Amino acid sequence: MSGPRWFASPDDASRRLGESGYLADAATAVTAYLTGALEKPLLVEGPAGVGKTELAKAVSRATGADLVRLQCYEGLDEARALYEWNYKKQLLRIQAESAGSSWQETHDEIFTEEFLLTRPLLTAIRRDEATVLLVDEVDKTDVEVEGLLLEVLSDFQVTIPELGTVEAVRRPFVVLTSNATRELSEALKRRCLYLHLDYPSAEREREIVTRQVPDLDERIAEQLVATIGRLRDLDLKKSPSIAESVDWARTLLALEIKDLDTTAIDETLGVVLKHSSDQAKAVRELRLRA
Incomplete structure (x- = not known):
């Protein structure tokens, strides 16, 4: 049922993920390796914007596997997830x-x-080629979909009454992401490896930003990461994601801003804060305006 191993070792996972543009810490590299070696689904939890979805994409890029994505939402049913x-x-x-x-x-x-219309879960199971199955934001679904996931991910097979049982020829590399907006069932968690991703340290985020935007001045990078950290300490509707940190860096580079002073921050704050109330709070609490 299984094919070649996804990664040869945790070090191999770290190196190849890094080459694909994803800077993985030790825990992430070890868990990515084990997900492939043990052929178990991986549940990645954490706040929005810390790289959960990007991890699945990076595994796809690093291994040359195709990515099949099931985007979860309230009201998702078997017909949209499996087949109809x-x-x-x-x-x-x-x-x-x-x-x-x-x-x-x-x-x-x-x-x-x-006459069969395959949806992401069945598509991933039926593929002969290496496949990364991303079940994104699983916490947005209801318990019925969790039950479906349990059935599919337990044996990697699906029974279609009119056609019989379809069993995976090659198990996909499965990543489930959750923003922890609700508690997932213990039964689902038992079947998965678990990884919690949080916002990175300032040092690691600076490394991520400078890797993604190599022409950014080191001093600006330090100022940007420090400001992002201060913004995340505020009680905002939506804290800046790592991707938004990178977008901000690209913005500052495009505008040829040499110093992230109050004027520069005020003019570009919309790149990282997308709610007017968050912007107002940032201006007030951090005194971004003179």
């Missing part, structure tokens, strides 16, 4: 066959691969 039948096409076939065929013959003909 192309009812319009089936109806057309029924109408075309109705004159000369029995119902049993028509039934057997319309419940075939030709």
Whole structure:
């Protein structure tokens, strides 16, 4: 069922993820290695914008595997996550066959691969090639979808009543992300390895920013990371993500800003804070305006 190992060792995972643009700490590198070696799903929890989704994308880039993504949301059901039948096409076939065929013959003909619409979970299971399955923001779904995930991720197989059981030829590298907006079931957690990602230290974030924006002046990078840290200490609706730190760095570089003073911060604050109330609080609490 399984193919070649995803990573040869934690050091190999760290190196290859780094080459793909993802700076992994020791815990992340070890967990990424174990996810592939043990063929167990990985649950990554943490606040929004700390690199949970990007980790799955980085594994895809580092290993050359295709990424299949299931974006979770309230109201997601089995038909959108797993599979459904192309009812319009089936109806057309029924109408075309109705004159000369029995119902049993028509039934057997319309419940075939030709009429099956595969969704992300079934797509990932059926692929022969190396695949990274990203189940993004699983905490936004309800318990019924969790039950579906439990069934699929336990045995990596799906039973389609009309076609039989579909079993994975090669298990995908599975990453589930959660912003911890609700508690996930213990049953789901038991089947997963677990990794908690938080905002990085100032030193690591500076390394991330300068790696992504290599032309950024070192002094500006230090000022930017220090300011981001102060903003995250505030009680904001949405704290700046790592991606927004990088966007801010690119903004400052594009504007040829040499010093992140109060004027520069005031003019570019919208790059990192996307709510007017957050901007007002930042201006007031950090005294960004003179």
